[in-house]
Amino acid sequence: MEFRIIKTPSKGTMDILKRRMGSNNKSDFDNVDAVGLVQGKMIEMICAADVAEKAVGVTVEDIRGSCPQNMILIAIFGDTASVEDAIHEIKRKLEEGKDLW
Amino acid sequence: MEFRIIKTPSKGTMDILKRRMGSNNKSDFDNVDAVGLVQGKMIEMICAADVAEKAVGVTVEDIRGSCPQNMILIAIFGDTASVEDAIHEIKRKLEEGKDLW
Amino acid sequence: MEFRIIKTPSKGTMDILKRRMGSNNKSDFDNVDAVGLVQGKMIEMICAADVAEKAVGVTVEDIRGSCPQNMILIAIFGDTASVEDAIHEIKRKLEEGKDLW
Amino acid sequence: MEFRIIKTPSKGTMDILKRRMGSNNKSDFDNVDAVGLVQGKMIEMICAADVAEKAVGVTVEDIRGSCPQNMILIAIFGDTASVEDAIHEIKRKLEEGKDLW
Amino acid sequence: MEFRIIKTPSKGTMDILKRRMGSNNKSDFDNVDAVGLVQGKMIEMICAADVAEKAVGVTVEDIRGSCPQNMILIAIFGDTASVEDAIHEIKRKLEEGKDLW
Amino acid sequence: MEFRIIKTPSKGTMDILKRRMGSNNKSDFDNVDAVGLVQGKMIEMICAADVAEKAVGVTVEDIRGSCPQNMILIAIFGDTASVEDAIHEIKRKLEEGKDLW
Numbered sequence: 001m002e003f004r005i006i007k008t009p010s011k012g013t014m015d016i017l018k019r020r021m022g023s024n025n026k027s028d029f030d031n032v033d034a035v036g037l038v039q040g041k042m043i044e045m046i047c048a049a050d051v052a053e054k055a056v057g058v059t060v061e062d063i064r065g066s067c068p069q070n071m072i073l074i075a076i077f078g079d080t081a082s083v084e085d086a087i088h089e090i091k092r093k094l095e096e097g098k099d100l101w
Numbered sequence: 102m103e104f105r106i107i108k109t110p111s112k113g114t115m116d117i118l119k120r121r122m123g124s125n126n127k128s129d130f131d132n133v134d135a136v137g138l139v140q141g142k143m144i145e146m147i148c149a150a151d152v153a154e155k156a157v158g159v160t161v162e163d164i165r166g167s168c169p170q171n172m173i174l175i176a177i178f179g180d181t182a183s184v185e186d187a188i189h190e191i192k193r194k195l196e197e198g199k200d201l202w
Numbered sequence: 203m204e205f206r207i208i209k210t211p212s213k214g215t216m217d218i219l220k221r222r223m224g225s226n227n228k229s230d231f232d233n234v235d236a237v238g239l240v241q242g243k244m245i246e247m248i249c250a251a252d253v254a255e256k257a258v259g260v261t262v263e264d265i266r267g268s269c270p271q272n273m274i275l276i277a278i279f280g281d282t283a284s285v286e287d288a289i290h291e292i293k294r295k296l297e298e299g300k301d302l303w
Numbered sequence: 304m305e306f307r308i309i310k311t312p313s314k315g316t317m318d319i320l321k322r323r324m325g326s327n328n329k330s331d332f333d334n335v336d337a338v339g340l341v342q343g344k345m346i347e348m349i350c351a352a353d354v355a356e357k358a359v360g361v362t363v364e365d366i367r368g369s370c371p372q373n374m375i376l377i378a379i380f381g382d383t384a385s386v387e388d389a390i391h392e393i394k395r396k397l398e399e400g401k402d403l404w
Numbered sequence: 405m406e407f408r409i410i411k412t413p414s415k416g417t418m419d420i421l422k423r424r425m426g427s428n429n430k431s432d433f434d435n436v437d438a439v440g441l442v443q444g445k446m447i448e449m450i451c452a453a454d455v456a457e458k459a460v461g462v463t464v465e466d467i468r469g470s471c472p473q474n475m476i477l478i479a480i481f482g483d484t485a486s487v488e489d490a491i492h493e494i495k496r497k498l499e500e501g502k503d504l505w
Numbered sequence: 506m507e508f509r510i511i512k513t514p515s516k517g518t519m520d521i522l523k524r525r526m527g528s529n530n531k532s533d534f535d536n537v538d539a540v541g542l543v544q545g546k547m548i549e550m551i552c553a554a555d556v557a558e559k560a561v562g563v564t565v566e567d568i569r570g571s572c573p574q575n576m577i578l579i580a581i582f583g584d585t586a587s588v589e590d591a592i593h594e595i596k597r598k599l600e601e602g603k604d605l606w
Contacts, residue, residue, distance in 0.1 A: 245305050
């Protein structure tokens with residue numbers, strides 16, 4: 001499982017992400033402050049998406065990989081502090097072990 | 102073979118799962134209490150799906166991976182206790198060895 | 203190469219298998235007693251399919267994996283004893299070595 | 304690189320192979336005596352196909368793997384002796400080293 | 405993560421790259437001085453694309469790999485000095501560690 | 506990175522290659538003297554294609570692998586001496602290290 005945060009992502013970076021989004025509300029992401037990226041196995045990414053969704057101030061999207069239905073990457077959009085909080089929450093939940101899922 | 106249980110999954114998490122379901126009765130999953138996730142090789146997942154199907158109080162769906170026909174993940178929907186029972190049953194059957202399949 | 207036998211497969215398990223079958227005679231499998239699963243490399247699975255086809259009382263189908271033309275799994279349908287015999291025959295032929303193929 | 308020879312292949316085995324052939328002359332293979340299978344990396348399989356094509360009494364087809372254009376397996380059809388000769392020739396050429404290709 | 409720079413790329417090389425570009429403005433690349441190539445995991449390539457986009461004098465494109473939506477390679481077009489600067493900036497950012505992303 | 510040279514390729518071998526070519530000028534390859542094959546990672550193959558394109562007397566094509574846009578193999582057509590020269594040039598450039606790309 002890997003994590004990255006891009007602050008004030010460039011337009012070209014957002015275009016790359018938008019071309020791979022599973023959902024249709026792509027216009028909502030025109031002025032994002034930061035984007036958090038989490039990559040891992042599909043089973044982990046579904047759990048990570050759920051943790052991030054339950055955090056405040058962020059929107060979660062799955063970014064398609066080699067084929068349309070393969071989710072290997074999720075993107076978390078929001079202001080920098082909220083994205084960092086969501087990623088810390090994902091890390092914390094993972095460290096608590098599988099019992100808490 | 103990996104296991105996860107998500108309690109009261111968020112709407113976004115359910116959307117991600119629904120987009121990858123092989124069956125068509127997707128409206129049945131609007132108010133699930135918990136979802137169990139099991140990921141593994143295709144041969145194991147078909148056996149795991151059969152064990153879970155024979156458990157009570159749960160519904161089993163295969164969640165498509167990188168391509169439409171690749172089943173690398175199954176989801177088990179139901180109340181938390183039933184989902185946990187189904188996953189324990191899968192674990193128990195696997196520990197009994199291949200003879201019992 | 204891996205082997206599994208599912209006795210009295212559930213309807214959901216048969217649905218998962220039917221959605222991935224290469225052939226069209228899917229209605230023939232409504233009341234199968236047992237299903238044997240064999241997973242391996244494509245070259246081995248073609249040989250295994252040939253051994254099973256030459257056994258009595260079973261029907262062999264290839265179950266598609268990640269993409270329509272990728273055979274990583276074959277299913278052997280029939281009564282439990284015939285399916286077990288076919289799988290033992292596959293194991294025996296493999297142990298005899300490549301000379302006998 | 305792996306090799307297998309199936310003598311008097313069953314109808315079901317031939318059906319599996321025919322569904323994956325790259326060429327269209329599939330009716331030519333209704334009464335083959337034997338089929339040799341060679342699996343390996345694409346670069347090796349193109350060389351192996353060339354060696355087999357230059358042998359006498361056999362027909363060579365590429366059998367598609369996970370996607371239509373992925374050749375991971377070639378099939379060599381003919382009488383048993385010719386198929387065995389073609390496979391021995393492939394083995395011999397490979398042992399001579401890359402200099403002779 | 406791997407890096408390469410091709411100076412004065414040949415027409416055939418540009419054709420190979422253009423056939424894999426995600427965007428549509430392919431005519432802009434007819435007289436490029438140099439092309440930098442960066443290959444890596446999807447999460448790293450999105451970050452690398454963002455770093456390169458924020459550099460001056462270069463254009464960034466994702467080059468599709470095995471399937472249309474799989475980005476395993478990005479190309480950075482511009483004069484040689486600008487491409488080299490963009491790649492050095494990607495290397496530098498990566499060495500600073502994940503904290504700075 | 507692997508290399509092979511096929512001298513006077515058979516018609517069947519050329520058919521396999523032509524079915525996987527990215528370009529459309531497939532009739533130009535009816536009487537080739539030799540074909541050099543180079544297989545490797547996409548980033549290396551783009552560089553190798555550029556080196557071969559800048560050599561004299563050869564034509565370079567990318568041969569598609571598991572999916573239409575995945576280049577894992579390039580073919581270099583020409584008389585035997587020119588193909589060998591192009592492959593030696595690719596090897597030499599690779600040994601000089603990444604600095605020279």
